[in-house]
Amino acid sequence: MGREEGHHTVARIRFDRLTKRYGAVTAVHDFTATLEPGTITGFLGANGAGKSTTIRILLGLTRPTSGTATINGRPYAALAQPARVIGAMTDPDVFHPRRKGRDALRVLGRVSGIPDRRIDEVLDLVGLVESARRRVGGYSMGMRQRLGLAAALLGDPETVVLDEPANGLDPAGVLWLRTLLRGLADEGRTVLVSSHLLAELARTVDDVIVIDHGRLVVHGPMSDLLGTYRSSTLEDLFLDVTSKGSPS
Amino acid sequence: MRDVVDAEALKLRTLLLPRLALLVAALGAGLIGFAAASIATDAGETVTPADLAAAPAKTLWFLAVIVAVLATAGEFQHRTIRTTLLHAPHRGRVLTAKAIVTTAYGALITLAGTASAVVVGMVSLRAEGLPVGSVAADFWAVAAGSVAIGGLWALLAAGLGTLARNSTVAVATVLLWWLVLEGLLPVVTGNPDARRWLPGGAADALLLGRADLLEPWAGGLLFAGYATVVTLVGAVLFARRDPA
Numbered sequence: 001m002g003r004e005e006g007h008h009t010v011a012r013i014r015f016d017r018l019t020k021r022y023g024a025v026t027a028v029h030d031f032t033a034t035l036e037p038g039t040i041t042g043f044l045g046a047n048g049a050g051k052s053t054t055i056r057i058l059l060g061l062t063r064p065t066s067g068t069a070t071i072n073g074r075p076y077a078a079l080a081q082p083a084r085v086i087g088a089m090t091d092p093d094v095f096h097p098r099r100k101g102r103d104a105l106r107v108l109g110r111v112s113g114i115p116d117r118r119i120d121e122v123l124d125l126v127g128l129v130e131s132a133r134r135r136v137g138g139y140s141m142g143m144r145q146r147l148g149l150a151a152a153l154l155g156d157p158e159t160v161v162l163d164e165p166a167n168g169l170d171p172a173g174v175l176w177l178r179t180l181l182r183g184l185a186d187e188g189r190t191v192l193v194s195s196h197l198l199a200e201l202a203r204t205v206d207d208v209i210v211i212d213h214g215r216l217v218v219h220g221p222m223s224d225l226l227g228t229y230r231s232s233t234l235e236d237l238f239l240d241v242t243s244k245g246s247p248s
Numbered sequence: 249m250r251d252v253v254d255a256e257a258l259k260l261r262t263l264l265l266p267r268l269a270l271l272v273a274a275l276g277a278g279l280i281g282f283a284a285a286s287i288a289t290d291a292g293e294t295v296t297p298a299d300l301a302a303a304p305a306k307t308l309w310f311l312a313v314i315v316a317v318l319a320t321a322g323e324f325q326h327r328t329i330r331t332t333l334l335h336a337p338h339r340g341r342v343l344t345a346k347a348i349v350t351t352a353y354g355a356l357i358t359l360a361g362t363a364s365a366v367v368v369g370m371v372s373l374r375a376e377g378l379p380v381g382s383v384a385a386d387f388w389a390v391a392a393g394s395v396a397i398g399g400l401w402a403l404l405a406a407g408l409g410t411l412a413r414n415s416t417v418a419v420a421t422v423l424l425w426w427l428v429l430e431g432l433l434p435v436v437t438g439n440p441d442a443r444r445w446l447p448g449g450a451a452d453a454l455l456l457g458r459a460d461l462l463e464p465w466a467g468g469l470l471f472a473g474y475a476t477v478v479t480l481v482g483a484v485l486f487a488r489r490d491p492a
Contacts, residue, residue, distance in 0.1 A: 060337045061330060062490045077337045094331045096263065096322070103262035110255035111335040151331060 012037050012159045012190040013058065018067035020053050020214075027053040029214040031067070035192060035207075037158070040185045042205035042222070043194035044238055050214040051194040052090075055163050059088050071159060083112040083155030089162045092144035097137030101128060101147050104136060109154050122150040127176075141168030149180070159190045166200045178204045202234040212242040252336050252345040256319070260353060265318055269311045273361035276311075277304035281365030285372045296381030300369035301362050301391040302455040308361040308394070309401040309451070310422075312354030316402035317418045319350050320409030320482075329491045343483050346406055354402025358395045366391070393454030393464055397471060401451065404475040410482035447474045 013035040020028040028050045035041050045051045056062040058069040060076035071079065071086050079085050095104045105119045123132050126146040136144065145168050152160055160181075166174050181204055185191050195201045208225055210217040218225055218241050222234065231237035260266040284303040288295040323329040336342050373380045405422060412418040426448050434442040443449035444461045452458070453467025461467060 056490075059334060061333060079337065082337055083335050088334055090330055090334075091327075094327045096326045096328050098264060099262050103258075107255055107259050107262060108331055108335045110258050111251050113251060 012072060013161075013192060014068075014070050014073075015054065015058070016068045016070070018054065018057060018069055019065045020050075020057060020062065021065045027214050028057070028064075028211075031211070031214070031216050033209055033216060033219050035190050037190045038185055038188045039206040040181055040191040040193060040204055041207040041209060042201040042234075043192055043209050043211070044198065044201070044234075045194075045196065045211040046242070047196055049211045051196075051211060052163055053214075054211065055088075055161060055192075055194060056090065058161065059086075059090070061090070081112045081155065083108070083114070083157065085155075085157055086159040086161060087152035087155060087157035088160070089145075089148040089152045089165060091163060092141060092148050092168065095136040095144065095147060098135055100133055100135055101139070101143075102132035104147065105150060105154060108151055112155050114154050118154065118156070122153050125153065125180075126150045142170060142173050145169055145173075149177075157189070159192075160184055161192045163194050164196070165193060166195055166197055174200050198233075198235045198238055208234070208237070210238060210241050217241045249341055249345070252341050253348055255336070256342075256345040256349040260315070260319060260349065263318070266315045266353065269315050270357055270360060273308050273311050273357045274364045276307060277361030277365040278368040280304040280307065281367070281369035282372050284365070285369040285376075289373070289376060289378055294379055294381055295369065295373060297366055297370065297383045297387040298381070298390045298456065300366045301387060301394060303369070304361050304365040305358070305394040305397070305455055308358040309354075309398050311361075312357045312398045312402040313405040313422050314419060315353055315357065316350040316405035317409040317415050317422075319346055319353075320406045321412055321415040321418045322409070324413035324491070325415060333491055339487050340483070343410065343479075343486055346410075347403055347479060350402045350406040351399040354405075355395050355399035357402075358398025362391050362394055389464065390455060393468060396468065397451045397454055400471055400475045404447070404478050407475070407479035407482035410486050411478070445470070447471060450474065 015031050015033045018028055018031040019026070031050070031054060043051050053062060057064045058071070058076065068075065076082060076086070099107070102119060102123065105122070106116065109119055120129070123129050126149050128143065128146050128150060131139065131143060136147065139147065145165060149162070149165065152162065165177060169177060181191055181193060185206070193201065193205070205222060207220065208222045209219045225237055226232070229237050229240050231240055280303050281300050284300055285295055288299070323332060332342060333339065370380055405418065408421060409415065409418045412421065430443055430446050430448045433446065434440050441460065444453070449461055450467040450470040453461040454464045462470065
C-alpha cells in the first residue's frame with residue numbers, strides 16, 4: 001500500500017495478463033485491469049463470459065494458467081489475514097445448512113480473531129439479527145445472500161468483491177444493496193461487483209468493466225463510456241460492445 | 249495456526265452430528281459392555297476388563313470415521329470449503345488443522361465409549377455377584393491401543409474425505425473395505441495370512457492378542473502408516489485441485 005509505481009500508487013486490485021484455460025476452452029484471455037480505491041466497479045458479462053473465473057482467481061480459489069491477480073500488490077494466498085484486507089462473496093450456497101447463521105460467521109471469524117461483537121454488528125448491518133439463531137437450511141436465497149454479505153464484511157475490509165450479489169434479492173433488497181455498496185465506496189473502499197443483471201447495476205456503479213468470451217472489451221467510467229459509444233443506457237452500451245449485439 | 253485449529257474445532261461444535269456421535273458412542277458402548285458381560289456370564293466364562301474395553305472398539309472407530317468424513321468431505325459437499333479458504337487461504341494449514349481436530353475427536357469418541365463399556369460391564373458383573381478379572385497391564389494396553397486407533401481411523405477417514413469430496417462415497421469406501429474386501433483379499437490372493445497386513449487387520453491387532461495378526465505395536469505402526477499415506481495423498485491432491 002502506498003508504494004509508488006511510476007506516478008501511480010499500487011492499486012488495490014490488479015489483474016495482469018490473466019489467462020485461464022480449461023482444456024481447449026479459454027475462460028479468461030489476457031485480462032488486464034486495475035481498480036482504483038473509492039470506486040464501485042461493475043463487472044459485466046453474459047453468463048459464461050468469464051466473470052466468476054476471474055473473481056475466483058483473484059480470491060485464490062482457482063489457479064490461473066498464466067498472469068497474475070493481486071491485492072495491494074500481493075496474491076491472495078500471501079495475505080496473512082485476508083478477511084481484514086478483502087471481503088468476498090462468491091455465491092450464496094457456501095454455508096452448511098445445519099449450522100446456525102450466527103455460528104457460520106463465528107466459525108469464519110475465528111480464523112482472523114474477529115470478536116463476537118463484530119459478528120453482531122454485521123448481522124445488524126445486513127438485517128439478519130432475528131434469523132441469526134436459526135439454521136441456514138431454513139433461509140431463503142435472499143437471506144443466504146445477506147449472510148454471504150455479512151461474511152464478506154466481517155473483517156471490515158478495504159476491498160469488497162461480490163459475485164452476483166443481487167441474485168435472489170427482492171426489489172427492496174436490491175435497493176438496500178445499492179445503498180450499502182454506495183456507503184462502502186464513500187468510505188474509500190474499493191468495490192468490485194459482478195452481475196449479468198444490468199438494470200440493477202446501472203444506478204450503482206462508477207466504473208464499468210465488460211468482459212466477453214473471456215476478453216476485456218471495455219473498462220472506464222460509465223459516464224465516459226456512454227458518451228463514447230453514444231449509448232443511452234448501460235444495457236445499450238453492453239449490447240454495443242459485446243457480440244450479443246451483433247446480428248449473427 | 250492455532251486460530252485455524254480453533255476454527256475447525258468450533259465447526260464440529262456448532263453442528264449436531266459430532267455431538268450426537270459422542271452421545272451414541274457413550275450409550276451404544278455401554279450397551280455393548282452390558283451385552284458382553286451377560287453373554288460371557290451365560291457361557292460361564294470370566295470376563296476381564298480388557299475384554300470389556302475391546303468389545304465396543306469397532307463400533308466406536310466407525311463413529312469416529314463418520315465425524316471425520318463430515319469434517320472434510322462435508323466441506324466440499326456443502327461448498328463451505330470456499331469460505332473456509334477465503335478466510336484461511338493456506339491450504340496446508342487448513343488440512344493440518346483438520347487432521348489435528350479429527351484425530352482428537354476420534355480419540356475422544358473412542359475414549360468415552362471405552363470408559364462407558366468398561367464401567368457398565370463391570371457394574372453389571374458385580375451386580376450378579378460374579379468375579380471380575382483384574383485390571384491388569386493388558387487392560388491398559390487394549391484401552392490405550394483402542395483410543396489411539398480411534399484417532400488414527402479418524403485421521404485416515406479425514407484424508408479419504410479430502411480425496412473423495414463426498415461423504416457417502418467416503419463412508420461407503422470404508423465399509424466396503426472393512427466388511428467385504430478385507431475378507432475377500434486373503435481368499436483371492438490365496439494367502440490366508442494377508443489380512444494381518446491390511447488396514448483393518450493391522451488395527452485389530454491392538455485389541456486382543458490373536459495368533460493370525462501382527463504384534464500390537466507392529467499393527468499400530470502399520471495402521472499409522474496407512475493413515476499417513478492416505479492423509480498425504482489427500483493433501484497433495486487438495487493442494488493441486490481447485491476447491492468445489
